[in-house]
Amino acid sequence: MSQQPHVTLRTTQALPALPDAMTTLTIAAAQTTSIAGDIQANIARHLRFMQTAADHGVQFLVFPELSLTGYERTLARALAIRPDDAVLHPLREFAQHSGMIAVVGIPVRADNGAGVYIGALVLQTNGEIGTYTKQHLHPGEEAAFVPGRGGQAVNVAGHQAALAICAEITQPDHARMAAQAGAGIYAAGMLLTEAGHAPETGLLAGYAADHGMAVLMANHGGATGGWEAVGRSAIWAEGGRAVVAAPGPGNVLVKATREAGRWSGQVVPVPGALPAA
Template identity: 35%
Template sequence: MKLCAVQLASRKGDLEGNLQRHRYCIEQAAALGARLVVFPELSLTGYEPTLARQLALPVSSARLDPLQASCDRHGITVAFGLPLPTPNGIHIGMPILRPGEPRLTYAKQRLHDDELPFFAAAMQSLVFEVDEQHIAPAICYESMFMAHAEKVRAQGAGLYLVSVAKTAKGIREGYEHYPEVARRLNMPVLMANCVGPADTFIGAGGSAAWDSHGNLLAALDERTEGLVMMDLATASATALTLPDLPA
């Protein structure tokens, strides 16, 4: 099974423009044989906490139908970032669209202190299946706690799918932590980070894949929009730039 992490510079608050860029990335990943694609944290709106309430959409929104159509056409599962409205507040969400199946949602369970004024924490972990692979999503800050990975591993996860919006410091810490997750839990890790302006920082890229022994298989640099293609069957990965990405 092939998976893809997309490293993307989302446009601040530009839902329609970001939808177009997401669809392009899905097309590129599908052409390379990906069965699952993951985007950075809050990728559809950009990581912009102050705009989250006004940009939030339910996973059932018709505005997501173009992404669903891409999933259906290519037979590919797509996990992306979006603020989700709930009765308890706005969640940092990861809708998961699957071809011909009901939409899933995952939301961040552990929030950073500076997210607390804008978001509410979710409560439930998720393990979902693609081509008989059991996959657990994690969103940024919570993925830096071994307990999160240990919990989903105990629930049957065989791959850790990490969606982040990290600074250069955060990526350095992630490059120490994620290999340890992989080694300790015998679980490959695929991580998608943003590049470019996000909230009050610059996304530091470095999207990467690690095998179940903690070996770094492939990574992108700190500024390039691109794809990390991971092949679970061969325990290999390749980093590719994205040509002609829509502006």
């Protein structure tokens, strides 16, 4: 797929205050395509995204659902890992050395050996890895996965970021409880097709408006697991105003910066992250 040009959108409306509203906060969605079942190749692609994000001052980077394997339900059990698996070392090391928190998607083995979770692993700047597991499964996912336990909010430069994975955003209580717990950012790793894009991004914009949270949506940039993801990853400001969105599929970084209480956004091509032929 061809790379998209830089696109910059700027808001003109002052936004509700978050803690330390005068400080700069930069968050981003990594809209990436995944190579089915090839964790090493996907790690290499993730590192390109992380480098581009670091070059643009991103503090918090979120990848799509199951980004490191693709949305490959039939392969999930074979590909599932523990959060401390050595395969994650290059990503873990980059996050630590760059000072950027990254959230990557991968099947995670349950501690009791009872099944596999859809996981989002939080690569912290101190070298630690946090684990979030999908609580609300999409119909059909129970054939490969078991419901997860959620996870803790992520501290991003003094702002609390609550995580969500795909179908969880269709549960209004999920976002409401995150806001009640003090989250100022709601960040979702997704797999959205054309049919689901409009209704589900409508929900996300509504959560931004209703709960006063900035909302980030990282979608796959192309086909995965038999589903045709449409990209169009996006970020909304507190109050529901759209800050920036990718115009379509492809490998791009969708970033937004909040400075002096206002958001600006940009879609950035990622060099070397084109899909495999």
